[in-house]
Amino acid sequence: MYHILLGTATIALFTGCNQDAQPKNEIQNTVGISSKNWGEWDGKSVFLYTLTNKNGVVVTISNYGGTITSWVVPDKNGKPGSIVLGFDSLTGYLEHPPYFGALVGRYGNRIANGKFKIGDSVYHLATNNGKNHLHGGLKGFDKVVWSASPTTDSVPMLVLNYTSKDGEEGYPGNLIVSVKYTLTNDNELSIEYNAVTDKTTPVNLTNHSYFNLSSDPERTVLDQTLWIDADNYTPVDSTLIPTGKIASVKGTPFDFTVPVKIGKGIDSVKGGYDHNFVLNRKDSSLQRVAQLTDSFSGRKLELFTTEPGLQFYTGNFLDGKFKTADGKSIGKHAALCLETQHFPDSPNEPDFPSTFLMPGKTYHTITKYRFSVLK
Ligand code: GLA
Numbered sequence: 261m262y263h264i265l266l267g268t269a270t271i272a273l274f275t276g277c278n279q280d281a282q283p284k285n286e287i288q289n290t291v292g293i294s295s296k297n298w299g300e301w302d303g304k305s306v307f308l309y310t311l312t313n314k315n316g317v318v319v320t321i322s323n324y325g326g327t328i329t330s331w332v333v334p335d336k337n338g339k340p341g342s343i344v345l346g347f348d349s350l351t352g353y354l355e356h357p358p359y360f361g362a363l364v365g366r367y368g369n370r371i372a373n374g375k376f377k378i379g380d381s382v383y384h385l386a387t388n389n390g391k392n393h394l395h396g397g398l399k400g401f402d403k404v405v406w407s408a409s410p411t412t413d414s415v416p417m418l419v420l421n422y423t424s425k426d427g428e429e430g431y432p433g434n435l436i437v438s439v440k441y442t443l444t445n446d447n448e449l450s451i452e453y454n455a456v457t458d459k460t461t462p463v464n465l466t467n468h469s470y471f472n473l474s475s476d477p478e479r480t481v482l483d484q485t486l487w488i489d490a491d492n493y494t495p496v497d498s499t500l501i502p503t504g505k506i507a508s509v510k511g512t513p514f515d516f517t518v519p520v521k522i523g524k525g526i527d528s529v530k531g532g533y534d535h536n537f538v539l540n541r542k543d544s545s546l547q548r549v550a551q552l553t554d555s556f557s558g559r560k561l562e563l564f565t566t567e568p569g570l571q572f573y574t575g576n577f578l579d580g581k582f583k584t585a586d587g588k589s590i591g592k593h594a595a596l597c598l599e600t601q602h603f604p605d606s607p608n609e610p611d612f613p614s615t616f617l618m619p620g621k622t623y624h625t626i627t628k629y630r631f632s633v634l635k
Pocket residue numbers: 358359369394500534571573577597599
């Protein structure tokens with residue numbers, strides 16, 4: 261085990277809403293990044309990295325799938341709790357939970373019939389979601405061991421690298437991927453994605469964290485409040501493939517342009533939310549696109565991205581099969597995902613923003629999550 265230190269401190273977990281009071285919880289922690297051995301997979305060593313900032317926000321990330329396994333922040337009373345679903349051992353992840361916290365690629369979300377064309381060549385991808393390709397296929401980036409370089413400048417950073425071979429899961433081209441996680445002292449976790457290829461290939465990288473701001477999966481997310489800066493969304497067919505239309509959210513349960521409780525309209529959405537929102541934007545700069553709040557815990561999460569789309573998924577397929585370390589059941593709507601991305605099935609939809617990366621170009625996107633406590 262080793263530590264990259266930024267300083268050792270007794271950290272008073274910030275309370276935000278309760279500035280004058282004495283800190284209710286104090287934890288002895290190491291500001292910076294540390295690692296421990298977490299087992300082995302595919303003949304490679306798996307590690308768990310702990311990133312801690314000076315406010316006592318602690319994010320743990322494994323190089324297995326680049327997975328965020330926990331993200332501990334205080335609630336309105338200063339009590340720490342993880343706002344994401346995750347397991348405390350590698351074994352949990354080897355049982356294939358549905359992408360808990362994972363880095364998803366080479367193409368996050370669905371490609372219809374696992375098929376697309378570049379010029380005259382037709383490419384066939386692994387199909388792992390009925391007849392469709394989902395989240396990179398049978399062994400996507402969430403199921404591989406990434407090489408990891410923990411570093412620290414003034415804040416803890418973890419750089420993960422993975423080379424996806426030409427033909428892997430049916431994709432053309434060797435793709436060299438690098439993902440950088442940074443935890444700032446402003447309680448922001450940023451994820452920066454970079455990739456280059458030697459043949460034209462579709463790329464759509466995202467993180468699949470399941471959030472529940474109450475930190476209790478037995479309280480569903482239906483009482484939490486969401487704002488999404490999207491006047492439009494992409495309607496889907498029965499297999500969750502976009503029809504190609506861009507539809508207005510106005511007057512529909514997809515209208516989150518003002519903050520709305522997630523449970524308000526969910527019953528009129530067959531199966532629950534699992535849709536791509538077309539973010540309102542004029543350019544591809546880093547923009548604030550969504551906000552999730554929970555009045556019960558007082559926690560607030562803001563989302564910033566350079567991406568054009570956001571998949572809002574309400575954990576509709578969670579069915580209690582997986583349990584937390586303390587035995588709590590992870591059932592339907594126990595958590596939600598906000599996956600920043602290009603639109604699903606873009607390789608087959610010429611009118612959607614292109615996801616094709618060409619040799620000589622660099623894929624580069626940033627998504628940032630800012631945590632705070634409601635005042
Ligand atoms: C994504 C998809 C969902 C589901 C989950 C994983 O969010 O859009 O339909 O496949 O991943 O279960």
